[in-house]
Structure formats: C-alpha cells, structure tokens
Amino acid sequence: MRYKLYPNRAQLETLERWNGLHCDLYNACIEQRRKAWAKGKTISYYDQQNELPRLKEEMPEYQVLGSHALQETVRRVDRAFRAFYRRVRAGENPGFPRYKSRNSFVGFCYPDRAGWKFERGPNGKHGVLHISNLGAIRARGKPRQWGEPLRLTLTRTSHGWYATITIRCQPTRKAGNEAVGIDLGVEAVATLSDGTRVENPRFLGRASKQLKSLQRKLSRQKQGSNRWMRTKRAIARIHRKVANQRDDFQHKLTAGWVAKYGLIATEALKVKNMTARGGSRKAGLNRAMLDVGIGDILRKLAYKAAEAGTRLVEVPTSKVKPSQTCPLCLRQEKKLLSQRVHQCPCGCEMPRDQAAALVMLRWALDPWEPGGGEGLTGPVELRNPDHAAIAVGRG
Ligand SMILES: [Zn+2]
Numbered sequence: 577m578r579y580k581l582y583p584n585r586a587q588l589e590t591l592e593r594w595n596g597l598h599c600d601l602y603n604a605c606i607e608q609r610r611k612a613w614a615k616g617k618t619i620s621y622y623d624q625q626n627e628l629p630r631l632k633e634e635m636p637e638y639q640v641l642g643s644h645a646l647q648e649t650v651r652r653v654d655r656a657f658r659a660f661y662r663r664v665r666a667g668e669n670p671g672f673p674r675y676k677s678r679n680s681f682v683g684f685c686y687p688d689r690a691g692w693k694f695e696r697g698p699n700g701k702h703g704v705l706h707i708s709n710l711g712a713i714r715a716r717g718k719p720r721q722w723g724e725p726l727r728l729t730l731t732r733t734s735h736g737w738y739a740t741i742t743i744r745c746q747p748t749r750k751a752g753n754e755a756v757g758i759d760l761g762v763e764a765v766a767t768l769s770d771g772t773r774v775e776n777p778r779f780l781g782r783a784s785k786q787l788k789s790l791q792r793k794l795s796r797q798k799q800g801s802n803r804w805m806r807t808k809r810a811i812a813r814i815h816r817k818v819a820n821q822r823d824d825f826q827h828k829l830t831a832g833w834v835a836k837y838g839l840i841a842t843e844a845l846k847v848k849n850m851t852a853r854g855g856s857r858k859a860g861l862n863r864a865m866l867d868v869g870i871g872d873i874l875r876k877l878a879y880k881a882a883e884a885g886t887r888l889v890e891v892p893t894s895k896v897k898p899s900q901t902c903p904l905c906l907r908q909e910k911k912l913l914s915q916r917v918h919q920c921p922c923g924c925e926m927p928r929d930q931a932a933a934l935v936m937l938r939w940a941l942d943p944w945e946p947g948g949g950e951g952l953t954g955p956v957e958l959r960n961p962d963h964a965a966i967a968v969g970r971g
Pocket residue numbers: 902903904905906907920921922923924
C-alpha cells in the first residue's frame with residue numbers, strides 16, 4: 577500500500593541526508609566488488625554485511641539509519657551483482673553494475689518491522705508514519721485493504737517521498753465464473769474470445785504535443801540553467817501523468833476481468849516483455865510510454881487472479897501458436913501480420929485476434945499436445961461447437 581509522505585522541513589533534510597548515506601554505502605559496496613573482480617576475486621553479501629558494524633564505528637552518522645535498512649542496501653548491491661554474474665555465465669557481455677548519484681538514488685528500505693511503525697488514520701484513510709530517529713511523518717493514502725505490516729520502502733521521486741508498506745492480508749477480491757481467452761496486442765490492447773475488443777487508449781495523444789514543444793524549448797535553453805531545470809521538471813510531470821493514467825487503466829481493466837471470469841487463458845509472461853530496451857535513453861522512455869505494456873497487464877492480472885482465486889492459465893504461445901491455429905479445427909497456417917481475419921477451409925471465419933483468444937481458451941479448457949512435424953491431423957471433435965460463445969462454469 578502506497579502513501580505520499582508530508583515530512584516537515586527538518587524531516588525532509590534528514591530523509592535526504594539518509595538517502596545520501598545509503599547511496600554512499602551502495603557505491604562503496606560496488607567499488608569494493610569491482611576492485612575484487614579486477615583481481616579475480618568475488619566478495620559475497622555476507623562479507624560486506626559483516627563490515628557494517630565497523631563502518632558504524634568509524635562513521636557514526638550511520639548509526640541512526642537502522643542496521644536492517646543498511647543491510648537491505650548492501651543486499652541491493654548483491655542483487656545487482658548476481659544479475660551481472662548470471663549474464664556473464666550466460667555468455668553475454670553485460671555492463672558492470674554502476675555507481676549511482678545521490679541525486680538519482682531512489683530511496684531505501686526497512687526489510688522488517690524494526691525501526692518504524694505506521695499508525696492508520698480514522699476510517700483507514702491516511703495516517704502517520706513513525707520512523708526511529710526521524711519522528712512522525714504525515715502520510716496520505718487510501719489502502720484498498722489492510723493487514724499485518726511487514727516491510728517499509730521509502731521512495732524518493734521528483735515530486736516527493738513515498739512510503740510503500742507491504743502487508744500480509746487476506747485478499748477480499750471475488751472471482752467471476754465465466755471462462756475467457758484474452759489476446760493482448762498492440763493494435764487493440766486486448767481482444768477477448770467472445771469478440772470484445774478493448775481499444776488502446778492513446779494517453780500520450782494530447783500530451784505528446786505539449787511534450788514536443790517542451791523538448792524543443794529545452795534544446796534552446798542553457799543546460800543546467802534555472803529555466804532549463806524548470807522545463808525538465810515540466811517534462812517529467814507530463815511523463816508521470818501519462819504513466820499514472822496508464823497504470824490506472826491497467827488496474828481497472830484487469831480488476832474487471834478478474835471480477836467477471838473464473839478462468840482466464842492468456843499468453844505467458846515473457847522475460848523479454850519486462851526488460852526490452854535499446855536505443856537511446858530518451859527513445860526508450862518515449863517508447864515505453866507509447867507501449868501498451870503487455871508485461872504490465874499480465875503482472876497485474878496475475879496477482880489479482882491469485883487474490884481472487886481466478887484460475888489463470890498461461891498458454892505457452894511459442895508452442896501452441898494461437899495466431900496461426902484455427903480455433904475450430906486446430907489446423908495451422910501462418911498468417912502475415914497484415915492479415916487481420918482468420919479464414920480456414922473448415923469454414924471458420926472471424927477476426928484474427930479473437931481467433932487467437934479462442935485458441936488459448938480452448939487450450940486452457942482442454943490442452944492438446946502442440947504441433948508434431950505434420951501439424952495436427954484432421955478436425956478434432958469440439959465439445960462446444962458454438963465456438964463463438966464459449967462460456968462455462970468453474971471447473
Ligand atoms: Zn479450421
């Protein structure tokens with residue numbers, strides 16, 4: 577559950593100072609590991625964790641930060657290096673984990689209940705966050721649910737500090753009882769097996785004009801000047817707004833599906849969806865904003881389905897090939913991307929994305945062994961010949 581924090585001036589200064597200290601610790605850990613790596617040695621998380629007490633002796637300013645929070649920052653370095661080693665082992669040529677600047681350091685985390693306490697406001701709205709050696713900070717937010725607080729993450733953004741509290745709770749979501757296949761795409765965000773299309777909301781549409789003119793303005797201004805900084809902030813604000821709108825849209829969409837369906841068949845989340853990047857940073861950011869975020873939708877869908885008890889069937893699309901398979905007779909034929917309609921000699925004809933959604937639904941209800949060399953043989957008996965209206969009860 578996420579809250580916006582309203583620290584007073586002194587608290588804000590302290591938060592910023594602590595963030596800087598965490599950042600310095602992070603960078604020191606990176607440096608130590610880099611040097612070791614250059615000598616062909618590796619340093620483990622525990623090697624570094626064991627040095628923390630000495631660090632606190634030599635630099636007393638670290639004493640107020642909380643041991644577990646410091647350990648968590650060391651653990652972040654460890655995670656970065658594990659990912660690095662993994663990629664090295666896989667034969668890739670990854671960049672070394674980087675130093676971070678104090679200005680871009682995103683915050684720190686209390687990994688358990690030590691060092692903080694959250695006091696909820698009346699009716700469960702808002703509240704007060706108590707942090708050791710920092711005091712009580714006003715917090716605003718309306719959590720959907722509440723439970724036992726486990727972990728606190730303090731996040732620093734360009735528009736202030738946020739607290740994310742991880743809680744253990746009994747989810748109260750309810751699942752529906754229909755079954756559906758969902759094809760996620762770029763042209764339409766989603767096409768359901770019953771033919772419903774969810775169009776791609778063009779969040780960037782209006783914003784892109786503003787963004788373009790601001791980018792032009794920025795390029796004319798002196799880098800680092802006050803005006804330049806102001807324009808930068810304005811650009812960040814638009815990006816943030818668009819990101820929030822998209823996030824909101826995705827939450828509503830996936831919550832609606834989970835409330836309606838007891839079984840959802842969709843494509844499996846690919847790692848590629850999560851990390852696809854490339855080109856310059858700006859291009860990546862702009863692209864990310866145009867992107868409908870299939871990976872984001874799948875992730876939101878997955879945890880909501882788990883909360884509600886909706887069965888989410890992740891169809892291995894590389895094997896099943898929903899977009900190349902006839903939902904009626906399972907005949908496979910490659911389609912060009914431009915081919916928007918599925919047409920099969922068996923007589924099945926429907927929009928391409930709906931056909932793909934139906935194939936996934938069919939596979940989820942009654943999986944078959946995908947594709948031998950000659951493809952599938954002959955028509956398969958359909959349990960539900962009225963393929964355009966598959967809707968079944970749970971189980
Ligand atoms: Zn067919």
